Amino acid sequence: MAECIVVTSGKGGVGKTTTSANLGAALALSGKKVAVVDADIGLRNLDVILGLENRIVYDLVHVIEGECKLKQALVRDKRVEGLYLLPAAQTRDKNAVGPEDMKKLVQTLKDEGMDYVIIDCPAGIEQGFKNSVAGADRAVIVTTPEVSAIRDADRIIGLVEANELPEPRLIVNRYRSNMVERGDMVNVDDILEILAVPLIGLVPDHEDVIISANRGTPAVFDEKSVVGAAYLRIADRIMGHDVPIPSFAEDTGFWSTFKRWMGMAPVREVV
Amino acid sequence: MRDIFSRLGPTVERIFGKAAGSKDDAKQRLKFLLIHDQVDLTPAQLDTMKTEIMDVISKYVEIDQDAMEFSLNKEDGHIALVSSIPVRRVTAR
Ligand SMILES: Nc1ncnc2c1ncn2[C@@H]1O[C@H](COP(=O)(O)OP(=O)(O)OP(=O)(O)O)[C@@H](O)[C@H]1O
Ligand SMILES: [Mg+2]
Numbered sequence: 415m416a417e418c419i420v421v422t423s424g425k426g427g428v429g430k431t432t433t434s435a436n437l438g439a440a441l442a443l444s445g446k447k448v449a450v451v452d453a454d455i456g457l458r459n460l461d462v463i464l465g466l467e468n469r470i471v472y473d474l475v476h477v478i479e480g481e482c483k484l485k486q487a488l489v490r491d492k493r494v495e496g497l498y499l500l501p502a503a504q505t506r507d508k509n510a511v512g513p514e515d516m517k518k519l520v521q522t523l524k525d526e527g528m529d530y531v532i533i534d535c536p537a538g539i540e541q542g543f544k545n546s547v548a549g550a551d552r553a554v555i556v557t558t559p560e561v562s563a564i565r566d567a568d569r570i571i572g573l574v575e576a577n578e579l580p581e582p583r584l585i586v587n588r589y590r591s592n593m594v595e596r597g598d599m600v601n602v603d604d605i606l607e608i609l610a611v612p613l614i615g616l617v618p619d620h621e622d623v624i625i626s627a628n629r630g631t632p633a634v635f636d637e638k639s640v641v642g643a644a645y646l647r648i649a650d651r652i653m654g655h656d657v658p659i660p661s662f663a664e665d666t667g668f669w670s671t672f673k674r675w676m677g678m679a680p681v682r683e684v685v
Numbered sequence: 686m687r688d689i690f691s692r693l694g695p696t697v698e699r700i701f702g703k704a705a706g707s708k709d710d711a712k713q714r715l716k717f718l719l720i721h722d723q724v725d726l727t728p729a730q731l732d733t734m735k736t737e738i739m740d741v742i743s744k745y746v747e748i749d750q751d752a753m754e755f756s757l758n759k760e761d762g763h764i765a766l767v768s769s770i771p772v773r774r775v776t777a778r
Contacts, residue, residue, distance in 0.1 A: 462718065467718060467721075468717075469727075469729070470726070470727045470729065471727055471729040497689070504722060504725070505725050609701070625707045628710050628714075629710050629711075630710070630714060674690075
């Protein structure tokens with residue numbers, strides 16, 4: 415059965431777009447038909463993270479206002495079978511769209527045969543958020559191990575549940591195990607205790623994210639990327655598979671530090 | 686040789702002066718994006734415009750489609766539609 419997942423956070427800049435792009439690509443790599451929808455109207459970004467900015471003809475607002483067919487607006491990713499982007503409008507007001515429009519849009523995408531519809535929600539709790547959750551079947555909340563992000567995540571979890579979506583899942587992004595070990599960063603267990611929602615993924619803070627954004631190539635397309643690996647596992651869990659969540663470690667020995675300095679061994683996974 | 690450098694990692698590449706990083710990609714893509722955002726034309730729309738302009742010109746002269754250039758550039762803060770259309774000969778009418 416087709417499913418629509420909203421990726422949301424409350425606080426801005428914690429990794430919703432990075433997550434939407436990688437999750438969408440990872441699900442497509444597993445053979446699913448996926449549409450990633452940029453719901454950040456007026457400030458589109460997902461197209462750039464996916465490297466599809468040159469191929470946009472129509473956008474979400476065109477579809478909703480009936481100026482084009484849904485199929486005309488979907489940008490097909492040529493790197494992997496089954497991945498489609500529905501871009502946001504760049505020069506429109508964010509109030510051009512309402513929750514009912516989004517519900518209809520998501521249903522049309524499901525009718526088109528999508529297995530998953532991933533909605534990249536804008537920051538905040540206003541119109542853009544309401545639109546994004548309107549058509550969703552479940553929510554993935556992204557947070558970082560920072561006080562303000564966790565606080566906003568808690569607020570969002572409440573709002574998501576008020577919107578009658580079932581229990582959300584949590585992604586902790588930008589995790590820095592060396593800081594956690596040093597006692598300078600809230601660890602996952604603390605976050606889970608505070609927010610009381612199940613964890614679906616732990617993503618390390620890593621320069622891969624910047625490099626892949628520079629290139630417009632999501633980290634999951636790079637087999638060597640720890641960030642990519644983390645998102646591939648999250649996609650597995652989304653599909654209902656039971657995959658353990660490793661922790662991450664940075665070796666601190668002389669040789670490892672040297673290698674890290676050379677950019678060769680930044681983070682490794684510990685199961 | 687290059688291969689050895691890239692296997693040794695980004696720092697070594699930097700020391701030996703080979704810019705293999707992703708920042709050039711980023712800069713290139715950014716320039717392009719900002720121009721298109723400002724004129725509010727997608728690359729696809731620009732392509733359509735190009736085809737339409739070529740159709741009009743072709744009514745009068747034969748043009749070398751492979752050698753033609755057509756792009757939006759930004760210089761000194763101004764955006765210009767820059768085009769160079771090599772003409773083969775006047776079409777017989
Ligand atoms: N795991 C990570 N490691 C390093 N940097 C990261 C990571 N995740 C995200 N970032 C960086 O954080 C910034 C914000 O990421 P992203 O755009 O995905 O967040 P967002 O929640 O979609 O933001 P917004 O609220 O503005 O839509 C980006 O610059 C990205 O490179
Ligand atoms: Mg975003």
